[in-house]
Amino acid sequence: MANFHVVAGAQGGIVRPRIRRIDVGQVFSCLGAGIADFRDRPSHYFFLLMIYPIIGFLILTWAAGANALPLVFPIISGFALIGPFAALGIYEISRRKEQGLDTHWRDVLDLRHSPTLPSIAAVGFFLFAMFLAWLLVARELYVTLIGPETPASLAAFWQQIVGTEAGWTLIVAGNLIGFAFALVVLATSFIAFPMMLDRDVGAYSAMETSVRAFVKNPVPILVWGMIVAAGLALGMATFLVGLIVILPILGHATWHLYRSVVGMG
Incomplete structure (x- = not known):
């Protein structure tokens, strides 16, 4: 297929657009x-109602039913890692x-057809x-600090986490490791998807531009990353329903951030 390209763009080269300081x-x-874009036509987001919260709910239900309680928090927090891809349709609307x-x-x-x-x-x-x-690392960290046995109940799991020294070590170490994963994803992809929708530049150029913009x-x-993390946390706290509003707002804002950071030349 003549139009099939991944690393480089349509012209076969690496594009390095100008980065603005903001x-x-x-x-x-x-x-x-x-927020203004979301208020303009909020009826666009039917597909989010059908896809993102429902898939998240199914994953969490599976984790609870499969005696995978130690993975529930890593799964919930891990949504921040795939959030840039989940908002792809929002970038396209913008x-x-x-x-x-x-x-x-x-x-x-x-x-x-793109x-x-x-x-x-x-x-x-x-x-x-x-x-x-991230899930594999989180699981290995839990096994190392707490042990391989699956908690008998949610109450027992909670006691293991907040009632023991190993549990608090798990909380601190897990959050630090999770932050490292989130930082890598933020740096490499925070404008990569909007850029690929806007310009046929290839995956490498989009991620490299994202890194240069971060640097x-x-x-x-980093402030943007904290805003995204706070928004996703709020969405999770509402049993994923809040993502129907929060994800579109963050997606539209990401498009505007891309336009602010990446020059046209």
Whole structure:
């Protein structure tokens, strides 16, 4: 297939667009723009209601039913690692809205014809691999500190975590390791997906541009990462239902952040 390309773009080379320097105020301006986009036509998000919360609920139900209680928190927190890919349809809505095109949610399905789909899938695979690696590391950490036995009940599991020294060690070490995973994902992908939708540049260029943008704007992007983490935590606290509002807002804001950071040239 002549149009099948993953690492490089359509022209076969590596594209390195100009990176702008931004401040924290612009990050919050992008968040405000994301809220405004959501308010414009909130009916777009039917597909999120059908996909993201339901899949998350099924995964958590499986973990509880399969005596995998130690994996429940890693699974919940791990949603932050695959969030950039989960918001793909939102970026597309923002892109079409910016160009004055129809922004009905059905138009998002046209992504399946995009020449950038292989590149998008490659970065999505990277995020999914990070998610699986996080689950494996979290499981190994639990076994090392607590033991291989599955807790008999949720109450027993809770006592193991908050009632023992090993449990508190697990909390601290797990959060530090989870932060490292989240930092890698943030640096490599926070604008990668919007860029691939906007330009047929290939997976490598999109991720490399994301890293350069992070290096040039570390404080604003870390603030953005904290906003995303807080939003996803709020969504999880509402049993995933809140993601129907939070994920679109974060997705739209990410598109505006991409536009703020990456130059057209």
